[in-house]
Amino acid sequence: MNKHPMTDGQEEKTGTRREFLRNVLAGTIPATVLMVYGPGVLAHREPSELPRGEGIPKAEHYWIYVININNCIGCGNCVRACKAENEVPDKTFRTWVERYIISGEGVHVESPRGALEGFREINAGVRQRAVKSYTVPKMCNHCHHPPCVKVCPVGATFKSPEGFVLVDWEYCIGCAFCVQACPYGARFINPKEHKADKCTWCYHRVKAGKLPACVTVCPNKARLFGDRWDAEAEVTKVFLEDNWLVLKPHLTTDPTCYYVGLGREVI
């Protein structure tokens, strides 16, 4: 095997170290600058700081969602309504309900078929041992800082100025990065469309002046939807009483689904 003249460095000894350092620096500095000050920094700006295009109307509402655990009876109406309204395929759920049964042995959580048919009655033995039991509706939290939006490689998923986190199916490439990034298990790949799917707060209904399907069918006002900017709205009263919680607050996603009466066992 012969040596390549470029690699046969005997005659190149002088200045080798300087040359090496110069080359490495020439590569490292631009790369570092690009990574630290590059377009990625946009991710850390507040939505209000982001440049807005001409002609985009100012948001008139900021929609939020309130779930009152004390009122939820676990009937599964909301899950059925969501399935019907949004044609959610089998096995996948835009919303589901969990039942927690807490006893001395530990925490038992279940959500049979997402509570599509509600829950079976708790048998007498378990009932005797249980310290408490409650049901918790779950769905997309339409976060202020949605990690799912940040990771989308093509910008197909976005946070609208009115608070909806939506997926544009005309752009989604079905990579499932957003599914991984969502800490709440609210996203899935639609098995028929092969694109990311999730709760939209029934965007199509809300734009038509209606409430989301799940809110409409809830028999006990466990699910409320309204405008955060409307002082008279029922959802804003939650903030006056200041007894709300959000899911996984340590992840700093800043959800806009607010829970009232949330048990500490709920994750």
Place this chain on the structure above:
Amino acid sequence: MELPGNSITNYIFPNNYEIWWSILIVIYPYITGLIAGAFIVSTLSHLFRIKEFDNIANFSLVTAFCFGCFAGVPLLFHLGQPQRALEIFITPHWTSPMSIFGYVYFTYMILLAVEIWLIYRPFFIRRANETEGSGLVGYVWYAMTLGVTTYHPDSLRADKKISAILTGLGIPWAFALHGYVGFIFGSVKAIAMWGTPLQPVVFILSAIVSGMAMLLLMYTFIAWRTKMPFEYPMIRKFMLILWGVFLIDISLEILELAFHKYELDRQWENLEPLMYGPLWETLIVGQFLILSLIPFLVLGFISLFHPKDKMTLFLANLACLMIVLQVLLMRYNVVIGGQLISKSERGFVEFHWDFFSREGVFMAAAIFIAPFVLYYVISRVIPIFDSPAYEPEDDEATEPHTPAP
């Protein structure tokens, strides 16, 4: 099995019924790592001027290029809408590590292609002149010269200068390439096993060791098949460097888990039952006890006790084979293992091996074999191990040649 969150039943979120990133996404960082690792070996000669590596520098660059050609393919086959894959470049979303990876990968491939072209340019010119640009083959050689069919001492100087700059750029770019793969996983705070700042560093180091180990296995195979004499000083130095990098790699891999365990942090509640449950065989026994410990000891033995040539060759290949498997298993444990933790944090998802589907094991194997096939094809056309060089004793420029119209 013990369950996290004081849970008495295995509860997973309803949408967690499937592992969304399957075996193809295990292969994706693996192939990407092999590119970065193989490239680093070429820099040992081209930039760090370690003479023992001179004869495998070009080989490692071509190998890196072959892996590079297929690094994005697993991603493509995994997409729900593969026909929209180019949107990652056309309508990029700058906050997405996957989007940035596309650009880093694309530019890195250009860098690799240019560097290889510069190295083999004298060879292309020679072939173009020999074939006189006639016929299809001649025209292909002429096309490979990009129309420049003369080669002067000045050309050599210019090529060397550009090559040196590209190699200098290549090091941070190779780190960025694989660092970004690690970032794709490390930035997901929703998954306990992924979301750690150490992830990109571990990915880079494991990339280097896997690329180096794969290169030595390929070198041994090629040298054996082509009856090329083995370069034992190179192999010994290779093993010494590999030993050092592997030591840092496995230290960081262990350190990451050790901190979770010592701090008994939030993640540990999920990681502990995962490690001692579904990942016991692949992570603890496979990745750490067998495939880290044994090659580490073998590499140490080669480096410290200088066994005889044949024994060195045997042990080096044994260690390298175990290291490529270690890194493959590490990718599996991170990619699949991480997703086994349901985001309910009260149970574990089951992974079902799938062999024949679009994202199955056979597809992954086919994609993984493809770079080796490409290497074979390239090696039939370009003498990878021979000097492509311009012969300095003939100071005259080669005859200019214009192909027949």
